[in-house]
Amino acid sequence: MPTIKDVARAANLSVTTASRALNNHGDVASSTRALVVQVASDLGYHPNHAARSLQGTFTATIGLVIPRLVHRYVDSFWLEFIGGASAACADAGFDLLLSSGDDLSAEHAHYQRLIRTRRVDGVILCDIRVRDPRLTFLRARAASFVTFGRALGDDQYSWVDVDGATGLRLAVQHLLALGHRRIAFLGTARDYSFSHFRFEGYQDALLAAGIPCDNHLVVQDLVVGADLHAPLAHMLALPEPPTAIIACADFLAASALSTVRRLGKCVPDDLSLVAFDDTLITQHAEPPLTTLRQDNQAIGSAVAGLLIRQLREPDRAPEHILLQPDLIVRRSSSHVAMP
Amino acid sequence: MPTIKDVARAANLSVTTASRALNNHGDVASSTRALVVQVASDLGYHPNHAARSLQGTFTATIGLVIPRLVHRYVDSFWLEFIGGASAACADAGFDLLLSSGDDLSAEHAHYQRLIRTRRVDGVILCDIRVRDPRLTFLRARAASFVTFGRALGDDQYSWVDVDGATGLRLAVQHLLALGHRRIAFLGTARDYSFSHFRFEGYQDALLAAGIPCDNHLVVQDLVVGADLHAPLAHMLALPEPPTAIIACADFLAASALSTVRRLGKCVPDDLSLVAFDDTLITQHAEPPLTTLRQDNQAIGSAVAGLLIRQLREPDRAPEHILLQPDLIVRRSSSHVAMP
DNA sequence: TTGTAGGCGTTATCAG
């Protein structure tokens, strides 16, 4: 593997000159530059990446840690996100370093390692928690990072997020327009900040319509694989049962759909169902689900792009990109049944 | 960010001793080692990755290039594969460097760059073509690599593959057992070597059953988004039309299903349908599709594991892992209709 | 058991 020394020797020049010629510095004769470039190409020279980063304090790499076991239902999110991020990296001459962690603390350990060993110039954080230890660590190290999602009341860093509050407002308004007044909410773990914003949007929209938020219609902290039978059975047995359900994640919607069916109800005739995230599961459910769509590839690309820009211009102020989800109306939501 | 120099200074020792203590060399007093370890931990010292790889010719990183635009229908393959590979890397103290390329030549360029700049110790190759330029390049550089899939008649490197020939034999035998004799084959681009093996299995199984392979029932080189209307209409209009179709990729199966339906036929009453790859699309199709399942996460993990083992023991002979797909029988295949 | 010196490949500084 030829080094710059070999190039210099073959061109009868000093290493310094060879380096400057190769890096397009202005202060080198064009004939010299041409010679060096020619020789380098003949020899098949390519600069050693480790040497570059060692001397230059710049690795042209950004880090991303994904959950170790991705559930199939949600995997299209991650792959599309990674696809967008890696494409943005490729366009900017960066690479994406991927690790996987079992849980938040394992992820955190990976981020610490990546930053401390200077393996990456910055990192992408996803699945931001309401109080996220990764944020405090990274900030303490003055490390560069951009998040997908935002912690509550903290704008001192760049983030990209999907406006979950507005998304849920759209969903509620859609159901209100169809005549629904008893609208249930199924939420994920509340330490995820997106969960917080979605619930906020749900409450806001009901309030704006003059409908009190009934706690009997709200179930939160649901995880992948959670059994919805008990909570849904309980809800449907209420004196005033819900006529619509908003499940603020696709896996919840899929689970709710089958549970509701097992409880002898029909979607959408007895009960409308609205999901969040437009993964394959909602498209192929029977009936196909009304949902809020976000462009995961665009998100990945935006996050990576923001991080790279920030690395190139360290004095840049934090930027915030709030993307709007689209309501996709499918067959799972319809007019409320006449009593 | 503290360096080993800082550690040495704080411990009143030379850099050499600090280095040896930290790297568990035998020739250092245990009291000295304890001191160094303590000081390093107090200072929050972590070895700089670039410096290590520069001096050591070892980056603890492996490279993977994925297609830039992943089609949703096939994305669960890639994500599961990446998940498996990155988990195997994490377990071995490696990282996974991800790039994305628009096409084979862009992918090739990425691999060249990764190897030439010594960014990675080895690479993972997927979607092997019958004649694959990446293989010749990597071999010429004496670079380490492991593939998912194998080029034809070339065993001088380590690979992991799913036995597509056996898979198709299983599918054909399943259909034969259901009474089918006219079995059509829908294949993907033939320059992918997996396509070759799958077709081979199809032919073998028919031959073994004494059924001649009818070219009218074979369509190959189909890509994502290809319109199956003309070829399927043509087939179904034959004097002896097929009673079953094997689509050797999930996206083909999905497309075949909707096309067949549009042609007025019912699956499985008029026509049985068998797919390959057990992605979400086959599980949630109506009817759910009989298919051949491969464990993509295990594949990713096996490929990465093989590569890492090979990097650690360079003299190791090439290893080959041929995984067997499982036939998952669902409602899309049934007994041939009585004439 | 510990320290000294040199080098991995690259770029920046400073002098010529």
Add this chain to the structure above:
DNA sequence: CTGATAACGCCTACAA
């Protein structure tokens, strides 16, 4: 415009 020299952080002969 070009070249010698130092430095990035780490490791490892070799010497003490």
